[in-house]
Amino acid sequence: MGDLKILSETEKEKPNGDKVKGVVGKESDGTIAVLVYAGDRLFFRQPKDPTTKKPFTKKTADRYLADLLRLMTEEPEPLPPFLEG
Amino acid sequence: MLQMYVKIVPNQLPEDILIRMGIIRFIPFHPYQIAYSSTPFPCLYALGSGTSFNRINIGILEAEPLADTPFTVSYGRCRLFAGFSGGGVVALFSDTASGQIRVFRWDPETNVWSEGTPHALNETSYGYIHHSCLDEVSGLMYVGVQSAKPGELYSYNADQDIWDVLTGEDLRGVDCVWDNKLFASVKFPVNVGATEGEEARVNVGDTIRCLDLPSMTWHDFEVRMPKPRCGRRYYTSRAWLMNIKSTLYCWITGGDNTMRGQQYEQRGMFFKYDTDKKVWLPIDIHPQVARYLAGQTPCYTFSDTHLYIGHQQVIGEYAWRYPQRIIEIPLTVLEEA
Numbered sequence: 001m002g003d004l005k006i007l008s009e010t011e012k013e014k015p016n017g018d019k020v021k022g023v024v025g026k027e028s029d030g031t032i033a034v035l036v037y038a039g040d041r042l043f044f045r046q047p048k049d050p051t052t053k054k055p056f057t058k059k060t061a062d063r064y065l066a067d068l069l070r071l072m073t074e075e076p077e078p079l080p081p082f083l084e085g
Numbered sequence: 086m087l088q089m090y091v092k093i094v095p096n097q098l099p100e101d102i103l104i105r106m107g108i109i110r111f112i113p114f115h116p117y118q119i120a121y122s123s124t125p126f127p128c129l130y131a132l133g134s135g136t137s138f139n140r141i142n143i144g145i146l147e148a149e150p151l152a153d154t155p156f157t158v159s160y161g162r163c164r165l166f167a168g169f170s171g172g173g174v175v176a177l178f179s180d181t182a183s184g185q186i187r188v189f190r191w192d193p194e195t196n197v198w199s200e201g202t203p204h205a206l207n208e209t210s211y212g213y214i215h216h217s218c219l220d221e222v223s224g225l226m227y228v229g230v231q232s233a234k235p236g237e238l239y240s241y242n243a244d245q246d247i248w249d250v251l252t253g254e255d256l257r258g259v260d261c262v263w264d265n266k267l268f269a270s271v272k273f274p275v276n277v278g279a280t281e282g283e284e285a286r287v288n289v290g291d292t293i294r295c296l297d298l299p300s301m302t303w304h305d306f307e308v309r310m311p312k313p314r315c316g317r318r319y320y321t322s323r324a325w326l327m328n329i330k331s332t333l334y335c336w337i338t339g340g341d342n343t344m345r346g347q348q349y350e351q352r353g354m355f356f357k358y359d360t361d362k363k364v365w366l367p368i369d370i371h372p373q374v375a376r377y378l379a380g381q382t383p384c385y386t387f388s389d390t391h392l393y394i395g396h397q398q399v400i401g402e403y404a405w406r407y408p409q410r411i412i413e414i415p416l417t418v419l420e421e422a
Contacts, residue, residue: 014136050200076159077161
């Protein structure tokens with residue numbers, strides 16, 4: 001995580017048992033970003049609020065991370081009935 | 086029609102089968118959505134089950150796992166698009182819990198996802214966006230939402246991260262842009278995917294609807310859907326219109342149904358639109374391929390030379406037995422039909 005200053009950290013489990021770790025951190029240039037790791041591997045980085053397009057504050061980043069982890073750990077949805085057989 | 090198949094050369098996976106119309110390839114996961122890209126090399130990007138995201142190098146047939154997706158893949162709720170400048174990949178995910186279509190971009194340089202601007206769904210939307218398309222001329226993605234009432238239709242400009250709302254109808258989704266028209270393949274007499282039961286999702290109308298993009302008005306297309314071989318009923322989500330190299334094709338998936346609604350056989354059908362005669366021309370399909378084309382939840386993409394078709398999972402008897410396969414059909418087979 002290099003020069004990242006961790007502001008908050010959350011871990012959640014996916015339906016398959018894998019864990020994802022979400023971090024709100026301040027990067028070396030001062031950007032507050034939301035980062036998500038699978039193990040040690042970074043696979044998601046969000047440098048600003050996608051809805052407002054504004055830079056994150058700690059509060060908006062925490063809120064975004066909570067929603068993102070909800071999305072990432074949702075149960076897979078079965079096919080809707082009208083797409084079945 | 087040739088009935089023999091030949092196991093082909095080393096360097097290709099042993100399960101590959103060469104047939105007259107193309108190659109049936111084994112891949113090590115179930116493809117839910119696929120998208121062709123010529124960069125960084127000719128490849129297929131694919132969403133699989135769970136959060137898996139893979140790239141298949143078409144030249145050497147190697148599948149490479151990439152960064153997990155930031156959402157759990159669902160056939161009805163996501164679409165994958167590739168071929169943007171810089172080699173980026175865009176995935177749309179209909180997040181009905183938050184009432185939004187969310188857009189995620191994958192960066193090939195870093196193998197990391199990020200999120201673009203989401204767009205709100207209608208309050209009552211079921212949010213099924215599996216029929217959506219990319220207009221390669223304008224670069225716009227058209228996102229049609231099945232099962233919504235009133236119909237929802239959006240466009241998304243990935244380069245500028247901008248959404249627009251278009252006039253929707255009760256539609257199953259949108260399939261392709263051809264001749265400045267955005268095609269929704271069937272005009273439904275009832276809301277698609279309605280929960281009132283089986284009859285509510287059976288369509289007896291077979292009118293193709295299209296949105297004339299210059300005037301932004303909906304029209305009936307000049308010809309109706311191609312007819313199934315037997316019976317006269319279409320189930321929803323079984324017709325797919327494609328613009329491949331400026332020619333309009335229609336693919337009917339799933340089994341035909343008899344007058345009594347029984348399934349007749351499980352073979353997909355392909356038709357090519359003749360613009361001069363204004364008719365659908367049936368394309369002769371090898372029986373082995375036709376069985377694969379029966380799956381009701383297909384995914385497909387194409388390059389300059391080939392059409393690639395995969396299946397999400399269990400629909401269609403043959404596809405059900407062999408979900409981890411894709412069909413690679415040379416475009417010349419379609420063009421020469």
